[in-house]
Amino acid sequence: MTHIDTHPLLAVDALNVASADGQLLAPVSFTLEAGRALTLLGESGSGKSLLAHALMGTLPHGLRAGGTLTVDGRRCDAADPATRRAMWGRQLALLPQEPWFALDPTMRVGRQLAETHALAGLGNAQAWQRALHDLHGLGMAHAAQAWPTTLSGGMAQRVAFAITRAGGAPVLIVDEPTKGLDRVWRDELVARLQAALGVGCALLTITHDIAVARALGAMWRSCSTAGWSNGATPRRSSAHPRMPIPARWWPPNRRTGRRCARRRPVAMKSCARVA
Template identity: 70%
Template sequence: MTPMPPLLEVDTLRVEGPEGHLLGPVSFALHAGRALTLLGESGSGKSLLAHAIMGTLPRGLRARGRIVLGGRAFEANDVRSRRASWGRDIALLPQEPWIALDPTMRVGAQLAETHALVGAKSRTEAWTRTLDDLRTLGLGGAAMAWPITLSGGMAQRAAFAITRAGGAPVLIVDEPTKGLDHTARDEIVTRLRQALESGCTVLTITHDIAVARALGGDVAVMLSGDVVERGEAQTVLAQPAHTYTRALLAADPASWKAHAAAHTAAAGEEVLTATGLRKDVGHHTAHRSGHRTLFRDLTLTLRAGDRVAVTGPSGSGKSTLGNVLLGLVSADKGTVHRHASIERVRYQKLYQEPTSAFAPRRAIGHALADLCKRHRLDNARIAPLMQQMRLPEPLLARLPNEISGGELQRFALLRALLLDPVFLFADEPTSRLDPITQQEVFDTLVNMTLERGCALMVVTHDPFIAGSLGPRRVAIGEQT
């Protein structure tokens, strides 16, 4: 029997930028029903590879090599010829769901439009499939919601549904499970496996080792723009040959020791007190009720050096709690008291979606310089923090959408540290980072609370990260 040709073939693909060589050469073939999962540190070139295949590289970057899609060969730099295949033959779920969602359209309308225009479904069938997709992904009430009202995890699932709606046989998903609790993560993995069983091929970029194990197929490990190890997932993840792969697997949060919990900081000055907090969302109408209570009767006190984990399902109100504590959103009941002698700017937040925290048309270096000028800070403090977080200097010249999500999240952390916060609400601060960098950034957060007397509250879906932070926890579940 003649073997079936690959659905996607990548031949000696390279990416170059103003600073020189960035990626490759990379070559591989993807066959129907077979998964390839890319692992590696943030900024290693995984997302760059995905965008080079799609033809959506940031400005100033150039791809070379050959791409064969559905039997048609394209030069890697010939973007125009590949555009007709977008959504139909090949689809990409970008790392940031906000890039995939139109802020001016309700979620259901966007998904139905993709089913109709790309998937060639009738209007009635498109809407039926839309409701079924959203319900399957735990978004049954989100059809009429605007993207801005969704939590990060909910937006991620909505973007995934839209990416799959066209039925493209080649599916590239960039961090499809970041910011999701384990139940929602497993649902996304199930959908990816269903796509494989239906004859698709899936190229997955992830920092979650559990996702790589669940998808099976092949695994490739990237470091500094090169593939340093590749093989069957079962073999690579059980018996890694490369030193970096072994370090990557050893740094998985499931292997972390509770080193942070071993430190007991002396009770410091009170920086924030919340009493009897309640927050409701939604509204009542004559025909339906969308009303929900996120949390009620919530009382807590935070002192300098405290460390608290906030846990709960995706969309349960964890981010909302942080916004209430920071004064960004009002509570429906209860009070929040912040120390009167402390400047409000020292109550800081790391956003779940770092793209929402940076001006899109302002280079990273200019944004940091603006911060230093506004608050009369010494610019010389930037370089040591960049070195500590392994952020190369050339990134300062790029726009926020021209660097990886992990790199942007580290810049967001750096910016917060420049302001010497007394309270830092970190909303899934490491969900975009590879395990090694994740552990490094997490250690930086914990050490900061000890050295600077900063109260730290971390939102996480990972029980291992929560356990490593310390014994104190706020669990938020959905209430009606």
């Protein structure tokens, strides 16, 4: 069994997002260690993706971030995105919600993936072979010469994930990673995320799919316009949630048809320290 030194890879302190009209994302703080996962669950428009872009330093013009974050020991002011740009791909990586945004439409898929490996330090020939190996592992060996615009949503998502992981960044942020995937490829992508945890990545996942959070064994945070709540994902084991899962995420009662959030005893074991 591989030993993972569970030191903090990502520490977030009072991270928030605002515009000229007021606050868009309430302050949030958490610490994420190597080999650990945290999942953000919430409805559309609640600010989950804003948090991801605030962490990456890629907020749209007119929005500003506040607070601080520390990535693998390097402290950054959230208001200064330049400090994170130097980390992109190597220390901090984002798989965006829309995979086409992560792909260059003017470059064929294989060359694009090979370029990322080359930027991570491989020679051109070795980078190309690694790209072919990655595509084969994704069931897409035929797509090396394809243009990104010819890919389906699921194929684009798999390629974007391979590019995101190519630089070996220890902190991985994935935004709706299973969007557009059928069940087979969703399970395959979850397995790849689990593998990333197994080699010591810190994983922050944004999703509507509670099954993904459960499969990753992650602590979860519920994001809404009212703020944040936190707990542990429900699993069929002796580890119980810290807090009730929001009622709309529980299946309806077979007799009454009503959805009921259930409160269970507090579980002391956690995957991430959440303030």
